[in-house]
Amino acid sequence: MSETAKxxxxxxxxxxxxxxxxxxxxxxxxxGSARSGTHHWWxxxxxxxxLVPLTxxxxxxxxxxxxxTRGDVAHWAANPVNATLGAALVIVTxxxxxxxLQVVVEDYIHAESMRMPMILAIKGAAFLxxxxxxxxxxxxxxxx
Amino acid sequence: MTDTxxxxxxxxxxDGRLVRRPLSPHLQVYRPQITSILSIMHRxxxxxxxxxxxxxxxxxxAAATSDSSYATVSGFMRSPIGLLFLLGWIxxxxxHFCNGIRHLAxxxxxxxxxxTVHASGWAVVxxxxxxxxxxxxxxxxxx
Numbered sequence: 001m002s003e004t005a006k007x008x009x010x011x012x013x014x015x016x017x018x019x020x021x022x023x024x025x026x027x028x029x030x031x032g033s034a035r036s037g038t039h040h041w042w043x044x045x046x047x048x049x050x051l052v053p054l055t056x057x058x059x060x061x062x063x064x065x066x067x068x069t070r071g072d073v074a075h076w077a078a079n080p081v082n083a084t085l086g087a088a089l090v091i092v093t094x095x096x097x098x099x100x101l102q103v104v105v106e107d108y109i110h111a112e113s114m115r116m117p118m119i120l121a122i123k124g125a126a127f128l129x130x131x132x133x134x135x136x137x138x139x140x141x142x143x144x
Numbered sequence: 145m146t147d148t149x150x151x152x153x154x155x156x157x158x159d160g161r162l163v164r165r166p167l168s169p170h171l172q173v174y175r176p177q178i179t180s181i182l183s184i185m186h187r188x189x190x191x192x193x194x195x196x197x198x199x200x201x202x203x204x205x206a207a208a209t210s211d212s213s214y215a216t217v218s219g220f221m222r223s224p225i226g227l228l229f230l231l232g233w234i235x236x237x238x239x240h241f242c243n244g245i246r247h248l249a250x251x252x253x254x255x256x257x258x259x260t261v262h263a264s265g266w267a268v269v270x271x272x273x274x275x276x277x278x279x280x281x282x283x284x285x286x287x
Contacts (some may be wrong), residue, residue, distance in 0.1 A: 010198075023165060025151045045251060048244050054240055059279060066286035072206045072213035097197060100190045129201045136201075136208035 047096035077140035094130030189236040
């Protein structure tokens with residue numbers, strides 16, 4: 001990127017100005033302050049794109065289950081399409097959630113001694129809650 | 145400390161000049177406006193939805209456990225506090241959903257002109273209100 005910028009600068013005799021808003025240290029490291037490049041940002045977008053149709057499906061499905069018994073929910077989950085989309089919704093939702101909460105903690109918690117434990121606690125809780133939800137859907141699907 | 149800060153904030157432009165990279169604006173010097181309010185609300189609804197996943201997980205685990213535990217969740221959802229919680233969850237979900245689509249449009253490079261940003265912001269508010277009302281009515285009718 002910076003090489004391209006330098007080339008275009010010399011070609012136009014120093015007239016063309018291309019602002020490279022990256023520090024020398026950042027450029028040397030190559031992956032930004034999070035050391036992972038754009039991966040986190042991109043994962044947030046991919047999960048949000050997946051959640052657009054999944055959310056619409058879930059709200060309609062949930063509304064149809066309001067006021068029904070546990071047996072009705074089990075019957076609903078026994079349908080492979082519902083179990084698959086339900087499992088997908090749970091996985092993507094909890095992944096998206098921990099990505100978002102991580103950024104919130106990174107933005108507002110400045111003490112390093114607090115930040116890392118909080119992020120790890122959030123990731124652990126999201127993982128366990130997601131896993132519990134997933135196991136429940138699979139149990140409903142296979143065993144009623 | 146200063147050295148670390150300088151290492152991270154001082155950059156060189158392509159024509160070789162040393163510049164300070166821009167810092168984030170300080171929130172308190174700005175008058176609240178629809179753009180900033182909606183941006184903060186996206187975060188707040190995201191946090192609210194995270195709390196709401198506890199309800200989702202509880203509902204699924206109870207459904208997979210027993211009739212009595214499912215009755216406990218159903219009882220909570222129908223209680224005044226449960227219904228209020230559910231309304232907040234539905235409103236947060238639709239807001240985050242609509243504004244999330246607005247964010248995806250920006251990420252794809254669309255809608256950056258200020259009049260468009262304001263119009264899409266109000267569209268998000270209107271869509272959230274309509275979808276929340278519609279969903280809440282559907283819940284009340286199904287109860």
